[in-house]
Amino acid sequence: MSYPIVILGSGKGSNADALLQAQAKKQLGRAHVAAIISDQADAGILELGQKHTVPAIYVDPLQSKARLSRDVERSFIERVASFSPRLIVLAGFMRIIGPTFIQAFKGRVINLHPSLLPSFPGIDSIQQAFDFGVTVTGCTVHWVTAELDAGPIIRQKPVEIEPQDTLALLRTKVHIAEHSLLPKVIAEMSQGKISLPTGL
Numbered sequence: 001m002s003y004p005i006v007i008l009g010s011g012k013g014s015n016a017d018a019l020l021q022a023q024a025k026k027q028l029g030r031a032h033v034a035a036i037i038s039d040q041a042d043a044g045i046l047e048l049g050q051k052h053t054v055p056a057i058y059v060d061p062l063q064s065k066a067r068l069s070r071d072v073e074r075s076f077i078e079r080v081a082s083f084s085p086r087l088i089v090l091a092g093f094m095r096i097i098g099p100t101f102i103q104a105f106k107g108r109v110i111n112l113h114p115s116l117l118p119s120f121p122g123i124d125s126i127q128q129a130f131d132f133g134v135t136v137t138g139c140t141v142h143w144v145t146a147e148l149d150a151g152p153i154i155r156q157k158p159v160e161i162e163p164q165d166t167l168a169l170l171r172t173k174v175h176i177a178e179h180s181l182l183p184k185v186i187a188e189m190s191q192g193k194i195s196l197p198t199g200l
Contacts, residue, residue, distance in 0.1 A: 003190040004034035006085040008076075008093040013045025015091035015112060015178055020052045022183035029187035034083040037076070039068075039095055055083075067096040077104045087189060090144065091182065094123075099146050107196045109144040110189075112182050114174050116140060116156055121149035126174050130167050136160055137170070139178045141185045143200055152197045157181040 007016045016036055022028045035055040038045050049056025059075050061068060068076065077100070080088060090097075090111040102109060115125035117140040120132075129137035138158040143151035157177045161170060188194050 001030065003030040003032065003086045004083055005031050005087040005089055005186065006035045006037060006080050006083050007033060007045075007089045007091055008037050008039075008080075009045040009091045010038060010040050010043055010094040011045060011092045013043065013048050013092070014175060015182055016045050016048055018179035019089070019091075019183055019186065020048060020054065022187070024052075027187060028183055029190035031087070031186050031190035034085060035080075037079055039093070045092070061095065066094070068098065068101070070098070070100055073098055073100045077101055080105065087186065089182070089186065096148060097144070102144060102146060107143075107200050110141055110154065110185075111144050111149070111151070112178055113140045113142065113149055114178065116158060117142060117149055117153060126171050127167060130161070130165075130170050134161060137174065139174055139181055141181060143197065145200070152200065154194060155181060155185050 009016055020033055023032055033054050035057060036045055036049055037057045037059055039059060039061045041058045046056040046058060057079055059079055061072050088105050088109045115129055116138045120128040136158050138156055140156045141154045143154065145151040157180065159173050159177050
């Protein structure tokens, strides 16, 4: 049975690229990337569409605020729904989605966050961990709920912070962990190995 996923991202799309590469290597289980959607017209993630022959769509957020307006949310919902996804993956999507979007795709939205939640939620998580001086950080895949970065955790991958690590090196190490973790989680989800938590 097909397991289409839609990726939402705002940046260069390294995690989307990792998913597409895993798909090409038959490492994404039954999942396949049905579309890429971005809130940034010049985002590098949109270039992956042509590279991997996947629809890549820009949806105008109409404003610079982090939280999407209800009307813009509806535009995103229409675009996402047109691909009939089993799963929506927020990978570097720098907007806060609200209850309208979450309810429209209830139990089908996950987020990749660059820290070991619940530590260091929000933006600049890698720098937060670096500045705080922890010895271990990492990345988390979690279910999306109305509370920012607080949904039930699906999987995490730790990353050790060595004394000699610079912030730039730590960013690289966390991104490598993300590129490993996210495809594995989606593959497991597509194979029914990860269940939706009760009450979500």
